[in-house]
Structure formats: structure tokens, C-alpha cells
Amino acid sequence: MELSMALEEIFTFSLLAASLLLIFYLVTKSLKNPLRKIPGPPGLPLLGHILSLNPTKIHNQFYEMAxxxxxIMKVKIFTKTIVVLNSKEACLEALSKTGTDFQGRPSLKRNQIVLPPNVAFSNFSDKQVMLRRLFTKAMKAYGPGVVHLEKILQxxxxxxxxxxxxKEGQAIDSAELSIGYVCCVLASMMFGEKYSYDDELCHRMNRVNSQVIKTTDPFSNGVVFDVIPFLYDFKFLFKKERKKIESAKETFSNFIKTRIEEAKKSFDVNQMRGCLDYLIELQKQENDVDGQPLLDEVGLQGMMANFLIGGLETSRRSLAQMFLDLLHDPTLQKTLQAEIDSQYEPTETITLKDKVKLPRMEAYMLEQMRFLTQVPFMIPHMAVRDAEVAGYKIPAGTVVLMNSYHVAHNPDVFDEPFEVKPERLLDENGKLVDRDHPLRENFLGFGAGRRQCPGESFAKSRIFLFLANILQKYHVEVDGELPDRDVRKYPMSILLTPPSVKVRFTRRQ
Known part of the structure; x- marks a missing residue:
């Protein structure tokens, strides 16, 4: 009996000692963690700030925190610390001045399942750099000034x-019109053919894209698989979310694979059509040091994913915001039309090379993008090695968010930051201010550095032609109730989404 009690006491003492040592280790590790020095709101043990963050209003919450x-600040999602950079200087330091220190991407389970490996979401590596070069090469084949792109857009x-x-003056939904236009442009750009608004391919593109966006939304229930990836291995958990993920994967894969197969069957090197043809040709030409194709089939599918999702989502929201701006501010519409009328006869065609003739139009486009800042935190970055930003040490593997929403609405930089004021981007002579002007530098919507969006030029081109041609030919009028255009009231998912509005188009005389 005495031996048994002695053994029990020894076991209890040993367990207590082990517990104390574990606590000591965890406390010591926490004290040594450089992230603890970064300021941020107090959170709950184990849960962090997960209960205090509102997914649909997180852009406003992070703005107030900034x-x-x-x-620089930090928040915790469960036990994972996320660093948030709130100033232009801190963001540019991480994106450009520190080389490749923050060029990684965090592993997101749903993206990995639904989408093939691609340039935008892949972690930084030599292969990622080479694939980005190929993607940019294909984009440049269709950049501004290229006759074929101009023809497609016109x-x-x-x-x-x-x-x-x-429609003869009938009311048209601004969201449907914007999506239809962008889908037509993207389909023509990718596949090199002319598509109409009622073409089934364009409708299918939109359906496929919408399904992917909803499935990978970081603020939906499926985020549990991104935060705790191994839960996906337990088939009996979150069956509804799992079904959505598998369905999106199948839908997207079937669409992309079918388009690639059809393009390869009809491929003719002497008659190049769209960007897909250029990528197919690059697939044959570009090899790595071992003589293997840089762009395999999975890589080609990933390229098409970037074209489709990256090209469609952002442009359609910019166009939807423009309708709201024109309807809320009739003076803006008249001013832009007056500038167009001063440079063009009603029957003349406005082209991309003539953008320089319309500085107020371009100033409005840039101001609208700043105001909307539809990607409030960009695509998440990750430190690929121990690094430093804004005077704080950041350990390798730390997720870093760029708070571009605060940068673009910083009241210390912008007078009335939540108002659309194109004139702030014009100098005393009515010309567009230079790219290095502080007000232009504080818009980071397309990123910066090595991971800057390669489609920036094309996105601005299609938006410019849409806006210029619509205003040259029509007065835009609201039909029914006019929704609020306060970006602080827009719901947050992956992107900020302006409300749609019913509009009427009246031919200008």
C-alpha cells in the first residue's frame, strides 16, 4: 500500500513538474517571439480576435485599428498571428524595398483544391518567377497599342x-451590363474570337467564376479548412462546405480543360488568335535547364485561371462603381462629356492612344479606383525568411496583409478621403499629376514590386474605352431608387462589391 502511494506521489509530482516546464517553455517562447512587440488590440486566449471581427465589415474595423x-499592427485568428501594414511607406517597404523577403503566399487549402497552381497564389520560387515571366509575355502580346487588342476592344x-x-431606353441592370462587357472582352482576348453578349461561353465564364469566388471566399464557413487544413481529411465534418469545394473544382477544371483542348486541336502557329494560343506556343518553346517544358498542362490551366478570375472580378466592380458615381454626381458626367466633346466629333472613334487627350477622364478613373479599393488587403503575403519591416522583426512564415484600404483613405494624405474628387489628381494646368505624386502613390490597388498585377495596363484600357464610349454616346440616368455609394457600407467578401442600379441610356444629340 505504501509503495503504491509513493508511486502515485511520484507520478503526480512528475506530471506537475512536466506541466510547469511546458508552461515555462511556452511563456519563454512567447517572450522571445518578436511579434509580441508589434502593437494590436487585446485578444482572447486560443481564439484571438475571431469573435470580435465582423467578416462583412472587416475593412472598416481594420481602418479604425490603423x-x-x-x-503596423497585429491581429490573431485563433493562435495564428497576422501582421497588418497600414501605411504606404510600410507597404512599399515590404513589397519593393526588402527584395523577396515578403514575396511568399500563405497556403490556403480551398484555393489549392479548387484552382490549379497559378502565378497569383503560388508561393515565391524560381518556378513561380519563370511562370510569371511567361504570363507577362503573353499579356504583352496583347498590351495597349497592339492592333489586335484595339480591334477586339472596339x-x-x-x-x-x-x-x-x-433596348430602346429600357432600364438595364448595371451589374449585368458590366459583367457582360468584361466577359466578352476577356473571352475575345483569351480565345481570339468575337463574342456577343448572349453568347453561352460568356455566360458560362461568369457562372464558373462566380462559383469559384463564392467557394473560396475567406469570410465564408469554408475558411475553417484554410485555418485548420487537416480538418479536410475528416470526411464526416463540414459536409456542405466540402461539397461546394468539390463541385467548384470539377466545374472549373472541366471548363478550362475543354477550352485548352479545343484551342490545341485548331492551333495554327501562322494564325495566332488569343492569349491562349500564345501560351500554347510558349509551352512548346520555353524549357527549363533540364530541357523540360516550363509550362506543363497544369501550369497552362493555372495561367488561364489567372486570366479569368483576375480579369473578370476587378473590372466589373470598377464599372459598377462608375455608374453609381455618374448618377450620384450629374456634374461629373457633364464635365467628362464636355472634355470628350472638346476632343472628338460625335462620329469619331475614341482609341487607346488618345487617352492623353482626356486627362480629366483618366484622373476620374484613378480616383474611382482609389475610392473603391475593391481589394482592401490585396492577396495575402508571407515572409519567406526572417525579415524586418517598419522597424519590427518578422519571423519567416508570418502572414502579412497590406491594408491598402487605409492607405487609399488615409485622412492625413487625402482631403475628404471618402469622396470622389478627380480634380485632386490634376495640376494647375489641368494635366494628370505624375505617377510619383503622393496622391497617386497612395493607391496600391494593383500592388507593387515583383508581385504587382501584370494585368494592370489591360484592365485600365478596357475600363477607359467603356467609360469614354458610353459617355460620348449616351446620357446615363437612374431608373428607380439610387443606392448609396458610400464604400464604408459595401459588404466585404473577397472584394468590396458596389450595389447594382437600374440605368437608362438616352442617346446624346
Whole structure:
């Protein structure tokens, strides 16, 4: 009996000692963690800030935190610390001045399942750099000034005008119109053919894209698989979310694979059509040091994913915001039309090379993008090695968010930051201010550094032609109730989404 009690006491003492040692280890480790020095709101043990963050209003919550904590702060999602950079200087330091220190991407389970490996979401590596080069090469084949792109855009604009004319003044949903235009442009760009608004391919593109966006939304229930990836291995958990993920994967894969197979069957090197043809040719030409193709089939599918999702989502939201701006501010519409009328006859065609003639138009485009800042935190970055930013040490593997929403609405930089004021981007002579002007530098919507969006030029081109041609030919009027355009009231998912509005187009005389 005495031996048994002695053994029990020894076991109890040993367990207590082990527990104390574990606690000592965890406390010591926490004290040595450099992230603890970064300011941020107090959180709960184990849960962090997960209960205090509102997914649909997180852009506003982070904005208020930025005003309190300054250039850099931290939040915790469960036990994972996320660093948030709130100033232009801190963001540019991480994106450009530190080389590749913050060029990684965190592993997101749903993206890995639904999408093939791609340039935008892949972690930084030599292969990622090479694939980005190929992607940019294909994009440049269709950049501004290239005759074929100009033709595609002008033909799509004409289809848009014909479609509006056929409605004969009927109310049109701004979101549907924006999606239809962007889908037509992207389909033509990728596949090299002319598509109409009622083409099934364009509708299918939109359905596929919408399904992927909803499935990978970081603020939906499926985020549990991103935060705790191994839960996906337990088939009996979150069956509804798992079904959505598998369905999105199948839908997207079937669409992309079918388009690639069809393009390869009809491929003719002497008659290049769209960017897909250029990528197929690059697939044959570009090899790595071992003589293997740099762009395999999975890589090609990933490229198409970047074209589709990256090209469609952002442009359609910019166009939707433009309708709200024109309807809320009739003076803006008249001013832009007056500038167009001063440079063009009603029957003249507005082209990309003529953008320089319309500085107020370009100033409005840039101001609208700043105001909306539809990607409030960019695509998440990750430190690929121990690094430093804003005077704080950041351990390798730390997820870093760029709070571009606060940067673009910083009241210390912008007078009335939540108002649309194109004139702030014009100098005393009415010309667009230079790219290095502080007000232009404080818009980081397309990123910066090595991971800057390669589609920036094309995105601005299609938005410019849409806006210029619509305003040259029509007065835009609201039909029914006009929704609020306060970006602080827009719901947050992956992106900020302006509300749609019913509009009427009246031909200008």
C-alpha cells in the first residue's frame, strides 16, 4: 500500500513538474517571439480576435485599428498571428524595398483544391518567377497599342452600343451590363474570337467564376479548412462546405480543360488568335535547364485561371462603381462629356492612344479606383525568411496583409478621403499629376514590386474605352431608387462589391 502511494506521489509530482516546464517553455517562447512587440488590440486566449471581427465589415474595423495603432499592427485568428501594414511607406517597404523577403503566399487549402497552381497564389520560387515571366509575355502580346487588342476592344464596345440601342431606353441592370462587357472582352482576348453578349461561353465564364469566388471566399464557413487544413481529411465534418469545394473544382477544371483542348486541336502557329494560343506556343518553346517544358498542362490551366478570375472580378466592380458615381454626381458626367466633346466629333472613334487627350477622364478613373479599393488587403503575403519591416522583426512564415484600404483613405494624405474628387489628381494646368505624386502613390490597388498585377495596363484600357464610349454616346440616368455609394457600407467578401442600379441610356444629340 505504501509503495503504491509513493508511486502515485511520484507520478503526480512528475506530471506537475512536466506541466510547469511546458508552461515555462511556452511563456519563454512567447517572450522571445518578436511579434509580441508589434502593437494590436487585446485578444482572447486560443481564439484571438475571431469573435470580435465582423467578416462583412472587416475593412472598416481594420481602418479604425490603423488610425489607433499606426503603420503596423497585429491581429490573431485563433493562435495564428497576422501582421497588418497600414501605411504606404510600410507597404512599399515590404513589397519593393526588402527584395523577396515578403514575396511568399500563405497556403490556403480551398484555393489549392479548387484552382490549379497559378502565378497569383503560388508561393515565391524560381518556378513561380519563370511562370510569371511567361504570363507577362503573353499579356504583352496583347498590351495597349497592339492592333489586335484595339480591334477586339472596339468591336466589343460596338456590340455593347448595339445592345443598348436595341433596348430602346429600357432600364438595364448595371451589374449585368458590366459583367457582360468584361466577359466578352476577356473571352475575345483569351480565345481570339468575337463574342456577343448572349453568347453561352460568356455566360458560362461568369457562372464558373462566380462559383469559384463564392467557394473560396475567406469570410465564408469554408475558411475553417484554410485555418485548420487537416480538418479536410475528416470526411464526416463540414459536409456542405466540402461539397461546394468539390463541385467548384470539377466545374472549373472541366471548363478550362475543354477550352485548352479545343484551342490545341485548331492551333495554327501562322494564325495566332488569343492569349491562349500564345501560351500554347510558349509551352512548346520555353524549357527549363533540364530541357523540360516550363509550362506543363497544369501550369497552362493555372495561367488561364489567372486570366479569368483576375480579369473578370476587378473590372466589373470598377464599372459598377462608375455608374453609381455618374448618377450620384450629374456634374461629373457633364464635365467628362464636355472634355470628350472638346476632343472628338460625335462620329469619331475614341482609341487607346488618345487617352492623353482626356486627362480629366483618366484622373476620374484613378480616383474611382482609389475610392473603391475593391481589394482592401490585396492577396495575402508571407515572409519567406526572417525579415524586418517598419522597424519590427518578422519571423519567416508570418502572414502579412497590406491594408491598402487605409492607405487609399488615409485622412492625413487625402482631403475628404471618402469622396470622389478627380480634380485632386490634376495640376494647375489641368494635366494628370505624375505617377510619383503622393496622391497617386497612395493607391496600391494593383500592388507593387515583383508581385504587382501584370494585368494592370489591360484592365485600365478596357475600363477607359467603356467609360469614354458610353459617355460620348449616351446620357446615363437612374431608373428607380439610387443606392448609396458610400464604400464604408459595401459588404466585404473577397472584394468590396458596389450595389447594382437600374440605368437608362438616352442617346446624346
Amino acid at each position: 488610425r489607433k495603432y499606426g503603420a 468591336e466589343t464596345i460596338q456590340c455593347l452600343v448595339d445592345d443598348i440601342d436595341q
